Amino acid sequence: MARRLGVLAGLVLVWLIVLLPLKAVMMLAGGAGAFGYPDVYGSVWDGRIYGLRMAGMPVREIEMSADPLPLFVGRLAARWRVSDDSARGSGHVVLGRETIEIRDMSLLVSIDRLDLQTLPGLDRSQMIDIDVDSLSMRAGQCEAAQGRVRTAALERFAASYGFEGPSMLGILSCENGALVLSxxxxxxxxxxxxxxxxxGQDYAWDMELRTGRPELAEVLALAGMTRNGDIWIYQGSERLAIE
Structure with missing residues (x-):
């Protein structure tokens, strides 16, 4: 009898978790004051967040579909989908007490959305294609990463000056606790x-550009690069925009 009551209580608890409003979860995480969203609808099983701010800019819609079972061991696992003109994609995330795991993420996002430093004259609406097979972080430290980043932004930039620019490819990895993009x-x-x-707090870049095009000298110098013949060095760091 006691065993049956225990099973029944467990099923009721699962059902309550499935019906838990997503707004309640967001409030526990910090609410609108922390994330800047105007509206949240649905449950953790099938919910939507409207206007969540990322890098100071609102995202039109984020869909969340959680798996309730990991909640019993203190973890939140969910599928997500982002819908916005400057950011769209989907993936799977698992959140623990000190861990974050991202899998099967595909995201197309504008340079402007990521709040990155760019060259003067570079079209910030150009898109970056991010594919993450897996990414594991613990206590803010990168443990393992596998993925790729692609963009044609420099091709468009060079074309505006009438010459050929490169298509960029980046490979993700972990190094001394940092997520590294080569x-x-x-x-x-x-x-x-x-x-x-x-x-978790900032990002730093160390880039080397090689070009013999004299018309780029002023642009590269304005971007803060230093010159050594045909080689330009671009180094710096910025705090991440968490809002």
Whole structure:
């Protein structure tokens, strides 16, 4: 009898978790004051967040579909989908007390949305294609990462000056607790190599551009790069925009 009552109580608890309003979960996480959203609808099983602010800009809609069972061991597992003109994609996330796991993520996002430093004249509406097979972080430290980042932004940038620019490819990995993006791209008139290191608080970049195009000298200097012949060095760091 006691065993049956225990099973029944467990089923009732699962059902209550399934019906838990997503708004209640968001309030526990900090509410509108922390995330800046105007509206939340549905349950953790099938909910939507409207206007969540990322890098200071609102996202039109984020769909969340949670798996209730991991909640029993203190973890939240959910599928998500982002719908916005400057950010769209989907993936799977698992949140624990000190861990974050991302799997099967595909995201197309504008340079402007990521609040990245860019070259003067670079079209910030250009998109970055991010594919993450897996990413594991613990206590803010990157443990394992596998994924790729692609963008044609420099091709468009170079074309505006009438020459050929590279299509960029980046590979994700972990190094000393930081998420590292190793970038590489080469074309007839411009070659780029470098790395971007990201932690939970900031990101830093160390880039090297090689070009013999004299018309780029003023633009690269205005971007804060230093010159050594045909090689331009671009280094710096920025705090991440959490809002």
């Amino acid at each position: 970038l590489d791209g080469a074309a007839a008139d411009l070659e780029v190599t470098g790395t971007v290191r990201m932690t």
